[in-house]
Amino acid sequence: xxxxxxxxxxxxxxxxxxxxxGHDDLKPLSKGYHDWYAHTLVxxxxxALDTMMLMGLNDEAAKTRDYIANNLSFDRDIYVKNFEITxxxxxxxxxxxxxxxxxxxxxxxxxxxxxLLPAFNSPTGMPYVYVNLKTGAVRGEETxxxxxxxxxxxxxxxxxxxxxxxxxxKAKRALVELYNRRSPIGLVGSSINVKTGKWSDPVxxxxxxxxxxYEYLLKASILFDDPDCKRMWNSTIDAVNKYVADDEPTGxxxxxxxxxxxxxxGNDFEAxxxxxxxxxxxxxxxxxxxxxxxSAYTMWTLYGIEPEAINYKTMTIASNGYELRPEIIESAxxxxxxxxxxxxxxxxxxxxxxxxxxxxTDVAFAALSDVxxxxxxxxxxxxxxxxxxxxLYLLFSPPETLDLSKNVLNTEAHPMRRTW
Ligand code: DMJ
Numbered sequence: 001x002x003x004x005x006x007x008x009x010x011x012x013x014x015x016x017x018x019x020x021x022g023h024d025d026l027k028p029l030s031k032g033y034h035d036w037y038a039h040t041l042v043x044x045x046x047x048a049l050d051t052m053m054l055m056g057l058n059d060e061a062a063k064t065r066d067y068i069a070n071n072l073s074f075d076r077d078i079y080v081k082n083f084e085i086t087x088x089x090x091x092x093x094x095x096x097x098x099x100x101x102x103x104x105x106x107x108x109x110x111x112x113x114x115x116l117l118p119a120f121n122s123p124t125g126m127p128y129v130y131v132n133l134k135t136g137a138v139r140g141e142e143t144x145x146x147x148x149x150x151x152x153x154x155x156x157x158x159x160x161x162x163x164x165x166x167x168x169x170k171a172k173r174a175l176v177e178l179y180n181r182r183s184p185i186g187l188v189g190s191s192i193n194v195k196t197g198k199w200s201d202p203v204x205x206x207x208x209x210x211x212x213x214y215e216y217l218l219k220a221s222i223l224f225d226d227p228d229c230k231r232m233w234n235s236t237i238d239a240v241n242k243y244v245a246d247d248e249p250t251g252x253x254x255x256x257x258x259x260x261x262x263x264x265x266g267n268d269f270e271a272x273x274x275x276x277x278x279x280x281x282x283x284x285x286x287x288x289x290x291x292x293x294x295s296a297y298t299m300w301t302l303y304g305i306e307p308e309a310i311n312y313k314t315m316t317i318a319s320n321g322y323e324l325r326p327e328i329i330e331s332a333x334x335x336x337x338x339x340x341x342x343x344x345x346x347x348x349x350x351x352x353x354x355x356x357x358x359x360x361t362d363v364a365f366a367a368l369s370d371v372x373x374x375x376x377x378x379x380x381x382x383x384x385x386x387x388x389x390x391x392l393y394l395l396f397s398p399p400e401t402l403d404l405s406k407n408v409l410n411t412e413a414h415p416m417r418r419t420w
Contacts, residue, residue: 001349001396006055008356008365009389012380013052013060015363016044022071028364029378037078041085042068046092048385050414053099054401055393065096069104074112079130079139082119083147085112087212088382090154091414094161098417106161113158113167120170125177126194127151141195145188148178149213152220152229153410160224160420172228175220178213179232186239187259188213204244204259207270207309212411214240215279222282223408223416237283245288246312251295252288253312268318269299270309275411277331281338293335296328297347303371305354322368324359324380326387326413333395337404348395355388387413 012026020026020033024043027034036043045064052061093109096102118136119127126148129140155171158164181197182188183204190209191201206214217236221229243262246255254273256266274296280289300306302315306328309319329351336344358374359365365384366376390413394402407415 001345001352002393005352005389005393005396006057008352008360009051009055009385009393010057011360012364012385012389013048015361016048016380016385019363020044022067025382026364026380027378028361028366028380029376031363034379036084037076037080039073039076039078041074041076041080041089042072043088044382044385046072046096047088047382047412049092050095050099051385051390051393053096054390054415061100065100065102065105068093068096068108069102072108074108074115074133077132077134079132079137080116081129081147082116082127082131083129083150086116086151086154087410087412087414088386090116090158091410091412091416092386094154094157095410095414095416097161098415098419109158110162110164113155113162117166117170120174122194124194124197125170125173126192126197127174128194141193142191142200143194144191144209145178145213146209146211148192148194149175150216150411151175152216153223153408153416156220156224157416168224172226175213175216175232176228179217179236182236182239183259185243185260185262186235187243187257187262188236189259199259202259203256203265204240205256205266205268206240206244206254206273206276207268208272211272211275215275215411218279218283219408219410223418233283237285241288248313250312250315251298252291253295254292255312267311267313268309269295269312270319271299271306271323271325272327274299274306274325274328275330278327278334281331281334286335286338289331289335290339293328293331293344293347296331300328300351300354305358305368305371305374307371317371320370320372321377322359322371324355324365324367324384324388326383326391329388329391329395330413333391336395337399345395348392352392383412 023033097105119131128138151171155167159168187204189202217233277289277293369377
């Protein structure tokens with residue numbers, strides 16, 4: 001199975017190289033390319049580099065490192081999304097450096113980190129959504145917990161590897177400022193203003209927009225042995241399990257809850273929320289992790305591939321489409337590592353077979369706009385190579401391929417190794 005996954009990685013990578021080389025993303029149906037901004041940031045190669053290394057595609061990885069070192073420049077007059085560029089690019093450069101020792105990647109990461117730092121210059125210390133890589137100008141004061149709280153693994157690692165403490169301090173302060181604005185019952189909402197520090201949407205959940213905030217409280221406590229993060233994780237997970245978890249006849253789920261009152265207000269579960277069994281497993285809560293992964297698996301098998309969101313009371317689709325997302329596979333990987341139960345590899349085989357059956361194209365893989373009709377759309381996000389195929393590969397590979405006692409994977413599946 002690992003070899004089959006590796007072959008499919010090569011298939012998608014060859015398609016990217018042939019039709020989109022040097023650009024951010026491949027368009028897998030029209031065989032063109034898409035750049036996020038006015039200049040390419042060479043996103044797919046940076047995001048995919050450590051997957052190649054873990055798969056032992058060493059010649060390809062060496063060529064890709066050379067290309068990145070010679071062609072990637074952050075000296076661009078573009079407003080980038082701090083969160084996305086941090087998790088994909090900063091994370092990819094740092095793990096690429098740690099796996100190869102190529103100092104050119106660390107230099108690029110340091111340059112990028114410096115250019116992203118002005119994002120934190122808000123009155124609260126919580127980052128603006130966008131920052132201009134050349135001028136340091138910022139925009140976007142309405143943001144969410146994920147975009148504020150999913151930075152410490154990357155900025156913290158950059159601090160540890162460069163000796164520049166400012167990166168750790170800025171990202172940690174943002175995380176703490178967010179945590180300090182939790183409600184009296186310990187929950188965060190969906191939107192917050194970084195200038196005023198006031199919540200503009202009080203709906204609490206574990207899905208997109210909050211998801212990786214929880215993940216980084218736990219992972220930063222592990223990677224950096226940071227007792228503040230551990231304390232914040234402990235109190236947060238207690239509140240989430242008390243007010244957001246929902247036991248239903250259809251399974252164990254997490255829904256939507258008002259952050260102030262604790263009143264349950266919605267029954268949607270997103271594909272993005274399927275990262276949570278993995279985080280629960282990493283925290284040692286195998287009981288909830290197992291139950292939630294079983295629920296997510298039901299969601300995947302409803303139509304043979306995972307919808308973007310369902311209503312878990314009615315088991316009907318709330319958002320159609322499959323974006324080639326990794327989360328449910330990531331959770332199967334953690335559960336397999338921590339339980340050794342072959343059930344999770346069986347799930348992985350089902351995920352892989354669905355991907356090949358419905359998303360594979362002649363040149364790569366395509367997202368779906370409709371999981372019932374299995375209609376493909378012209379998108380293959382870089383996380384498909386960074387995460388989806390990496391977690392599948394790791395699920396079927398021996399544990400030495402990635403030692404979880406020495407590595408913490410960022411939210412884009414870039415492994416950070418505690419070398420300090
Ligand atoms: C990835 O960029 C990351 O996993 C992020 O945390 C959520 N969205 C995508 C994958 O679905």
